[in-house]
Amino acid sequence: MKIAIIGGKGQMGKMFAEAFKKKGCEVILTGRRGNNIDAAKKADIIIVSVPIRETVKVIEEIASHIKEDALLTDFTSIKVKPMDAMKTAKCGILGGHPLFDSTVGFKSQNFILCPLKENNNSKWYRLFLKSLGLNIIELSAEEHDKNMAVIQGLTHISNISLGYALKKLGYNLDMGEKLSSPVYLLRLYTAGRILAQDEKLYSDIEMENPYSKETAKAYLEAVKEIESAVEKGSKSEFERIFTESRQYFGDKCKKARDLTGRVLNFMAKNK
């Protein structure tokens, strides 16, 4: 089996290349100046693993050169746009999104597949992913992006807006650390973890997902209502929002208390 990983010199590409080689596959990696078309022509499985903003362009570059019995797949955090671009290819087509990074290994990690056109190579690839111990979840491209607009998009917006609000307030973060309660510290550092990363990756995840506008709007509406309750000094409004949200969380509140209790305990012991 011959595997081409386009953009395969990144962390994720290297990690999968090793795994393929262990199964006896031949692996072609193309980096920034690699010959993508040449790699696509030769391979039985072609994996596009380039930055999000380059994914569609790269797919358009290689699609018509892929063998009909080969498989075209990818590692992109969004699925609607890349899979629309994949549709022009005559080969097997399977969208992919590894929900983990290269630091954690494969075992029990989530991997989303968005099936479009199956063939023998797509069947082989599924078995290969399962053999790594990955937990495969199947979704349509639309379902994937709708969920990721919340899981990634909303999580990111809530973290970035906390950091940006602190900056707007000119708040003294050193004082904050000195006076902090453990929940504040966890909240601050979760925002800091996101902000420590590549702004281009996060703007791509946000902007290339067709459903992020909807989640960003819902978040703004939620914050508007809370700010308005605070501005008016309306305890009843604030408490209504609070209890409606608690009811929505339902029995996840107990789970949340248990898990974060253990996390805060761990933090206290590992300062």
Next chain:
Amino acid sequence: MKIAIIGGKGQMGKMFAEAFKKKGCEVILTGRRGNNIDAAKKADIIIVSVPIRETVKVIEEIASHIKEDALLTDFTSIKVKPMDAMKTAKCGILGGHPLFDSTVGFKSQNFILCPLKENNNSKWYRLFLKSLGLNIIELSAEEHDKNMAVIQGLTHISNISLGYALKKLGYNLDMGEKLSSPVYLLRLYTAGRILAQDEKLYSDIEMENPYSKETAKAYLEAVKEIESAVEKGSKSEFERIFTESRQYFGDKCKKARDLTGRVLNFMAKNK
């Protein structure tokens, strides 16, 4: 030494009552139907430990009955309003805010003191708090409330608004758990931990603090700018906000990556 803890039948009151008794003090606890005035008349140190929304009323009830050489203090999460009410008393006055709950013990926990009028009993009380292993931080009431509007207020708003936005979206939280990345799960459960608690406590912390309007407004402005960038699809706007916030966090980004890395690792091992 005779100590009155007004509202002392709550968790925090009971915890401190035990500690006073260990030092050989006589402790008077008054609950919902206790005689606060009677307790205030007799005691050398009077600690107000009632729900935030009742604090000012209780201080007004007892202030004129306290002995001049006694100390009036409290355990309230806000300080400007309670300490304004305390000013009418002729005794020693010291605002107090324990930054921990009764589940963690005293050792190395933060305790904020806001000094107003010192006397021998206030000196004794400081030494007593230090003897418990508490870390004493001194601030003015205004500085306290400004900091808490961020550390408590902003943290709470960002958590509640995440929960409320998920409710507005009608998002399927079970699906979210199935598909989640570890950072999403930590973010979701941190919000759930806040929502699991008493809405009245959180509306008091928000509404009785004179500086929360300012922080809530800054948060709304931050979210508005981010939502507008997403709505317009402006990657450059989004990346500007992201990098400005990162610069503001400065070397706390590295700290954030390290600490949350350990937390996520702990979560992965303790599913």
